[in-house]
Amino acid sequence: MDELAFSPSAALTLGVELELQLVRPHDLDLSRDADELLRRLAKRKLPGAVKPEITESMIELNSSVHSHSGALLEELDLVRKAVVQEAGVLNVRIAGGGSHPFHDWADRRIYPNERLLHVVDRYGYLAKQFTVFGQHIHIGCASGDGAVFLAHILTRYVPHFIALSAASPFYQGEDTAFQSSRLTAVSAFPLAGHIPFVSGWDEFVDYFMRMKGFGIVASMKDFYWDIRPKPEYGTIEIRVCDTPLTVRRAALLAAYAQSLAAYHLERRPLQPSRTTYLVNSYNRFEAARYGYRGSMVDPYVSRKTAIGEDILETLAMIAPQAARLCCSELLDELAAGVRIGESDAGWLRRRHAARGSLADVVRDACARWEKDP
Numbered sequence: 001m002d003e004l005a006f007s008p009s010a011a012l013t014l015g016v017e018l019e020l021q022l023v024r025p026h027d028l029d030l031s032r033d034a035d036e037l038l039r040r041l042a043k044r045k046l047p048g049a050v051k052p053e054i055t056e057s058m059i060e061l062n063s064s065v066h067s068h069s070g071a072l073l074e075e076l077d078l079v080r081k082a083v084v085q086e087a088g089v090l091n092v093r094i095a096g097g098g099s100h101p102f103h104d105w106a107d108r109r110i111y112p113n114e115r116l117l118h119v120v121d122r123y124g125y126l127a128k129q130f131t132v133f134g135q136h137i138h139i140g141c142a143s144g145d146g147a148v149f150l151a152h153i154l155t156r157y158v159p160h161f162i163a164l165s166a167a168s169p170f171y172q173g174e175d176t177a178f179q180s181s182r183l184t185a186v187s188a189f190p191l192a193g194h195i196p197f198v199s200g201w202d203e204f205v206d207y208f209m210r211m212k213g214f215g216i217v218a219s220m221k222d223f224y225w226d227i228r229p230k231p232e233y234g235t236i237e238i239r240v241c242d243t244p245l246t247v248r249r250a251a252l253l254a255a256y257a258q259s260l261a262a263y264h265l266e267r268r269p270l271q272p273s274r275t276t277y278l279v280n281s282y283n284r285f286e287a288a289r290y291g292y293r294g295s296m297v298d299p300y301v302s303r304k305t306a307i308g309e310d311i312l313e314t315l316a317m318i319a320p321q322a323a324r325l326c327c328s329e330l331l332d333e334l335a336a337g338v339r340i341g342e343s344d345a346g347w348l349r350r351r352h353a354a355r356g357s358l359a360d361v362v363r364d365a366c367a368r369w370e371k372d373p
Contacts, residue, residue: 003219004205006144009065009234011265012325013140014072014258018061018250019053019133019243020083020369021100023093028362030057030103030131033092034111040086047075050083054116055108055131057100059083065140069258069327073251077372080247084370093366097348098133098168098182098242101358105129105172115221126189132182133243135165135250137257138235144201146265147229147236151195152272153264154257155280158226158240159287159296160311164334165241165253166291167344170358179291179345182242183284191217192224197274204229226284240284245344245368252334255327260314262321275299291343311338 024031034056041050049062061079066072080094087094108128110120120127141147166179178184186192198204211217220231230237238257244250264270279297286294292308315322315335322331337343351364 004208004231006141006147006201006229006231007234008142009140010067011140011142011146012067012258012262013235014066014069014254015063015138015233015235016061016072016076016250016254017063017136017138018076018096018247019135020059020061021095021097021133022057022059022087023095023100023362023366025091025093028359028366030100030108031092032056032109033087033090034059036090037083037087037092040089041082044082044086046079046082048079050079052111052113052116054111054119054127056111057103057108057131058133068325069251069255069330072254073248076247076250080369094369095362095365096133096167096243096245096369097344097365098166098180099171100131100133101170101348101361102173103131105131123189126185129185129188132168132185134182134186134239135241135243135253137161137238137241137254138230138233139238139257139261140235141229142234144204144229144231147231147234148195148198148200148204149272150236150261150264151227151229152197152276153270154227154236154238154260155194155276156270156299157260157314158280159283159294159307160314161238161240161253161257162284162287163291163294163307163343164256164311164338165244165249165344166288167242167244167348169345169349170352170361173358175349175352178289179343180242180288183240183288186224186239189224191222192226194225194277194280195223195228197272197277201229226280242344245347245365246371249344252330255322255325255330256315256334259318259322259325259327259331262325263318266321270300273299275302291345292338292341308338308341311335 168182
């Protein structure tokens with residue numbers, strides 16, 4: 001029960017996790033240098049943390065806690081520079097993006113960590129196929145009930161986060177025709193999906209204990225939901241985003257999540273609705289497949305709307321919260337990109353059209369990550 005004790009945090013505080021690709025310079029395939037890179041980074045005094053992930057071809061940056069996205073961006077850029085420098089010593093390059101365009105999942109090696117080895121023991125080949133790269137956004141919550149409320153309400157905006165972060169059009173050497181192919185790897189896990197429609201934290205604890213009693217889960221980490229509570233941190237965690245190609249875009253996405261949460265906590269214009277979960281699978285697919293051009297069903301007014309248009313309407317709606325949170329400039333930048341249909345997935349496809357090879361796409365993605373924002 002201790003892990004289900006919700007540790008309140010300051011409402012609307014902000015943190016992110018970024019999973020990054022480790023790339024070999026000579027052929028632009030994924031490398032296996034996570035362990036050595038982590039050892040080097042451990043010697044540096046960096047904010048937040050840098051951790052292993054499921055395979056030896058990736059690492060995860062964890063930011064510290066922030067009140068504003070501007071400070072988050074400064075920290076992410078500081079850590080980005082350190083990672084690039086230490087990787088360079090090892091002759092390794094770093095890239096963002098939600099998937100490596102042409103690596104073979106069968107070539108991956110699981111990082112020798114007890115929890116990660118348990119994942120491969122439980123899920124078999126799905127663990128190696130989980131070599132995809134995401135951004136997780138944490139929003140501070142003052143109570144478990146508030147976390148459940150936000151998880152339900154923000155599910156309506158899941159297609160926004162998918163479309164805004166989409167950065168995985170290529171997978172296993174093919175153009176998938178999706179903006180975000182990464183989500184298919186996540187959806188393969190049996191405990192993917194969404195939080196059950198519970199009314200508050202006490203009801204959620206009852207649900208968890210029943211699942212644990214069935215022997216289905218052992219901890220909260222067994223849930224691969226789009227949005228899940230993180231009781232030990234006192235947050236909710238939005239998990240549908242691809243890792244962007246730049247730390248600046250990662251900060252833009254975090255600023256959007258923070259402002260959106262602020263609007264709904266302050267105004268309470270919507271209450272949790274079961275209808276949200278009736279349309280969620282459709283909305284997720286449309287966003288992953290078509291990005292801004294996809295359609296989504298608004299569960300509160302029972303009509304379809306274009307995802308890009310809905311994002312722009314929402315950005316206008318939350319402008320007062322963005323101003324108070326000192327991130328109006330970042331959200332204006334986000335809106336400008338939506339208006340012209342700009343996305344990281346589109347950038348990657350244009351690089352492929354211009355360069356002619358997926359190896360060159362990776363090379364350009366590395367150069368973009370390594371460049372100052």
